[in-house]
Amino acid sequence: MKFSILIPDAEKNYVFAVINCLSQVSRVDIYLMSNEEHHSIKYSKHIKNHSYYPKTNDETVWLSNINNELKKYDINLVMPIFEDGIGTIIKYKDSILFKDKLCLMPSYQNFNTALNKKLLYQHMVKNKISCCTGFVFDKYIFNNKEFRFPVLIKPVKGTEGGVGIHKFYKKKELEQFFAQNSDFSDAFLIEEFIEGFDLSCNVLCKDGEILLYTIQKGILFDDKPFSSPIGVKFLFDLRLLKEVEILIKSLEWSGIANIDIRYDSITDNFKIIEINPRFWGSLEASLAAGINFPYLYCLLSSGQKIEKQEYNFIEYLNFNALVKAIKNDKKLIFHIKFILNNTQLKFILNDPKLYLRKLYIRFKLFLRPK
Incomplete structure (x- = not known):
């Protein structure tokens, strides 16, 4: 029996990964709605229909x-x-x-807490959840507080791809930044930098219980600071999972989420950094590891019971990572099985018209006068 799904914000880049996951199941019909009339996604062979509506800031119209x-x-x-x-x-x-x-989602209050780094930090402190030490910028606190350098500053909202995150090694540098950007007021979180490395935990939940998850660590990155990894390795750590479980339970979370975590190499523990209350860029990696989050999310939202599933501890590279890895090691090109199973290439080969259209659009943008 077939069932149909409407993605109403299909202009977002994550739509490509979501569709690649859903396309693995033949009984799913995918309907898209976007504010881009000529979005390349409409050329995908996997979609049933694409409807265009002009962009609007009026939520009632949307x-x-x-x-x-x-x-x-x-x-x-x-x-x-x-x-x-x-x-x-x-x-x-x-x-x-x-x-x-409607698919399963958290309450608006808990969603807003997860989305806003200020509210999330206050929530984690209140609930004794392990997190990085920090505070929302306040002139009085800033001038009278002693904290360790280096520090990171992050916008309270919106740091997708590391945009807006800055690192400072001295208080004078930080003072100069805020002096030059005085209109920021309380829009930034100041956070002590933790020596260690980042991990992510992807989850599917219902009423504060994690039903499915994957844990991954970045193994390859592009040249942008604080950006998401382009290559990942899946692993398991019970201590990390326990911290995420406490957070998810405290928010009574339902639906999907991507949680960023920092391993503190000095104290040997894990600290929650933030929650992305949405789908994430490495969805296809989770799929390759054995968990089809979008499809299972739909099943759960349809009232079906989701059985526990194990995932494989594989490495996965998106297309940019594959190109970079081959540049670093030419022998990789002969690892055909890995390239076809553990990289984004198989999705490109499976839906060539879509990716040729994406390439054409990029080429047009490249030729456009600056």
């Missing part, structure tokens, strides 16, 4: 567009994939004609 799609097509589930869409639907879910067709 919700009305979703209702139009629900009335027009026999949609079983509405699954937003990014923070803006998820937050809007949670906040105004009573405006959706068929609320029973």
